[in-house]
Amino acid sequence: MAAADVAQRFRDSLADLKASDLKDAQVMDVLKLAQQLTDTMQIFFSSLDKSICGEFAYIADYIARTRDEISKLRPNDIKEQRIPSAGKELEAVVGDTERATETIMSEAETILGADASDPDAYKAQVDEAMMRIIESCSFQDLSGQRVSKVVDSLKHVEKRVTRFAQAMGVHDANADDDEVLEEERRKKLHLNGPAIGGPEHDQGSIDELFESDLDQNSIDALFD
């Protein structure tokens, strides 16, 4: 491509970028501009020094590969489809669980408050309530399927992000200030949440710990 043509494409891209909104420039636009810039400069410098020309060719290839990897990451699909869909599935799980719990609690409360003076009527009432409790437990099947879909989506996102990070040699930046502050707050307030696979200590272990006479040094050591 002639230098004049490349320069014209570079000017056109720059004009488009300025016309859109420089404060909100899209990564792909910037990469496109950067690629055209290196193409332009490559032609200019090739007349001066062959080694510089090679360097620019390498940079141009790298930028092209970056664009390619970003496209393969499919960030719009993740942002607009995968994550919202997973969020809706989890909201549905919460809703299904709440409705089932409401039914089970109401039926249990009805049985607890039922008049047992007539055994036959009482048994019929208990049987009906038990059937409604059993029916409402079907939420578990639906919830299981919904959670599986969420897990699949997360695995899909993980696969794409991992591939992108490996291809681009990405290293983790430091967490932003808000994340650091929230992490410190959770640590200070001992907000650990439920342990996976049941409580870290069962009630018996907690009773032993609670009733033990921990001296100050032992307590302090746990907080260091």
Added chain:
Amino acid sequence: MAVDTSMPVLIVDDYKTMLRIIRNLLKQIGFENVDEASDGTEAFEKMKKQRYGLVISDWNMEPMTGYELLKKVRADEAVKSTPFIMVTAESKTENVVAAKKAGVNNYIVKPFNAGTLKAKMTAVLGDF
């Protein structure tokens, strides 16, 4: 002297279902005068207006956690002697020790049953 089961009990949890479960369990073991709060802030406001014979609180709530509520209660002259039981899914050693250090009277890990609740209430309040 036996515990007066008509005394007001304040239960604190941000999940309505858990409030309902604890209310039912308390009813089963004879305590029907039960009040509810959905986090530490609401609980402390209620405690400043009414004297409770027992507080049963979850740990992980927003904006004020049960742990913060416990420390606030123990630092307030008017309510500092209120018996306080933590009922929580937080089961790490550091949580139990922190709660004990802050002045909790007993500690129940979720999930729990009426027997455990009654045993801990007896340990804190005496026989009923």
